Amino acid sequence: MHRYKFVLYRPLQFLPVLFGISIITFVLVRLIPGDPARVLLGSRATPTAIANIRAQYGLDEPIWTQYFYFIANLGQGEMGKSILYKIDVLRLIATRLEPTLALVLSSVLLSVLIAVPLSAIAARNQGRAPDQIVRIVSTLGIGFPAFWLALMLIILFSVRLDIFPVSGYGNSLGDKLYHLALPSLTVALSLSAVLTRSLRGAMVQALRSDVATAARARGMPESIVFWRHVLPNSLVPTVNLLAVNIGWLIGGTVVVESVFALPGMGQLLVRAIFSRDYMVVQGVAMVFACSTVLVNFLADIVTVALDPRVKQ
């Protein structure tokens, strides 16, 4: 079990990483031209009013003092107050985290459910019609932009067939899943295309490998050769590809959230940037950074579980 020892000490390595990220986001946010107080009060605000707001949010202090307060607050589990929403940033993020998290999770699940069988069919029929079809479809899936796919899905499933809602996010669990169907399908269509291409290639190689030949030579039927030897040997590179894509997804759901009017992190971030809501932007950036680090950590654990040769 010593191969899993990194699960205990790896989180210690996250601390310096997150510390670095906090400095970068903090400084970058303040480099954006514009002043939150001015955005908040409008163009006809008096200099005194603006100075008051700046003092209220600590914006008149030197940048390193502001950073010190930010870290000190973070130690107490606070990220400051949103200038726009007037509530604590952490509480704000907490309300917006769920739709994004649900969207990412359901699209990843859906992608895997699409990619594994498709790759299996393609690899086992290499060069024949099913393989060609899968390859064309996955190339299209990578090529089509998300907003276009989203609109097409809405036209087909919501407007014509009237199966799924056009937009919004429900209240009960069932209702939420119902509302998530089209957004996650949108994400899954392109994500599964990426995964299928990688997985199919790995499977084609594994089918020709010595491991598969040896399994056939001991009389294993093709189905056992495939599911017990080829699949486990093809998964590792795809798991890492998936991790990279999830990291990107967490910050990249903005378009899908906008089209389907999902009240998630992406929307929150865009609005915060436009209103120079420093506290929210750096809070959201921190959450994104943490989740990317976390996803890669999980992928490392899965890789170790899948491949006994890997040592972290």
Added chain:
Amino acid sequence: MSAPQLSVRDLSVAVEDGPGQRLLLDRVSLDLGTGEILGLVGESGSGKSLFCRALMRLLPSTKLSIIHGSILLEGRDLVTADETEMLKVRGGSIGMIFQNPTSHLDPVMSVGDQIAEGIRYHQGLNRRDARAAAVEILAQVGFPNPDRQYDGYPHEFSGGMRQRAMIGVALSSNPKILVADEPTTALDVTIQAQILRLLMDIRDKRGLSIILISHDLGVVAQTCDRIAVMRDGKLVEQGEKRALLEAPTHPYTRSLIQSHPSMPGEAASELPDAAVAEPSSSRPLLEIDDLHVRFTGGGGLFGRGAQTVAAVKGVSLRVMPGETVGIVGESGSGKSTLARAILGLTPLSSGRVSFDGSDLTTDRAAALAKLHGEAAMVFQDPYNALNPRLTIGDMLSEVLRVQGKASDTDIATRVGELLDLVGLEREFASRKPRSMSGGQCQRAGIARALAVDPRMIIADECVAALDVTIQAQIIDLFRELTASMSLTLLFIAHDLAIVRNLCERVVVMYRGEIVEEGLCADVFARPRHAYTAALIQAIPDIDPDKPLGGGAALELDAVTQQGHSSGQPLTAVNQ
């Protein structure tokens, strides 16, 4: 011989080649008796592996097909059997052992599970019973601690233990015939002896019949009852092994027997005299003093658990100009690291290496410049060591141009001369490696080394990947070159027989240290160190009456095995 277990008649396999067909196996007929070990010898491309694949109806490509003949096993013809029946035959009647256990064992499945898989599928046992049966098999193939090692993964075992596991997998479904395709080619000589002994032991205990494919007549002579010789897809000769080895009828068999390295070559006895004749005529070309090379591996962010592996431990060696020195030892003994250290390709941890007076430790830049101009290396894998995009002529001209040893106008002439030197036709200048055989590629590799006009050549296992008759040719080439050009040759090999034939002096390495050193004739006749003796005894001799390995070999095997099974081929010391 009782009724044959397996009877092959006129088996022909063809490949679709454009509009027509090309025969790869041409009417091969042979019988395999019950409890018999049949040796199938021939060079790569002779069709011996293809023959065995055809027996299992597992041809490596869909373009290949059996076009003629029959394979009779237990009263049915496997050529016409349907796929369901073949699933029972594969594993159930014929088990197969492959050359490279590292690539043929599933890296993500425990070795025990791979054995149990066949048992569950073919014998329909449940998980627990299959595990018990697999543990039993692991014990039979020589796993000292089968209950615990059941859960080990292939990468945790040494090459020899992996091959034992592979044999276990082949035995799992209780086959009557075992097909072993070059089962020991990838292994060290002492491990090879163990595996061959295991195969014979299994035959005796289980009454199996074995087809043993090998390019090494020595291996076959030591283990088999009968020998069949293949060439260009045809079976050229078969017969009882003593009769065949003593009185081969086919000229090809005769050339195979002659080129076997266990036959002492006449040159080996002549050369040492010449070397002894001029002692200390000049200073050594290469001097190595107490060289240590250590690698640091593993370790986390804070350097915890970092391990230092000592690959070369205190090696001292002197090589005089014009000398031919063989360095032998098993994999992991540090011979390749030593070669890389000499050429400055690996940082030295401590000690001194100097080439023709230039010290690699004190004046690295100058020594490297000297080495690049006056020393060259020939690599093990001739294909991978040549740039596939360059013709041989381009490759040689590039070296000549970079070295500045020939003016632009002379380059073409020099390329021609180099090709002549290594015995390649001049038209090879326009060929690319992929249209050349392994032996031709290795000749080109040697030509590239010679292009530097070196004083010293280091050849690292440069014939290990070649067929025996080609090996003999390359060895002859080296012998001519060293004699005519007064080259200094450091010849690294795990094959002692080759070193005995080629070199004047031999250095035996074991776990990073030199355990014995001396004139070839002396060392091979009267080895002083137990390890050298074990190595020599483990060479399969072409004479069937010289037994394989001895007691001393067995004891040392146990030592080697411990070092290997920890997963670290080199001795690891915690810092």
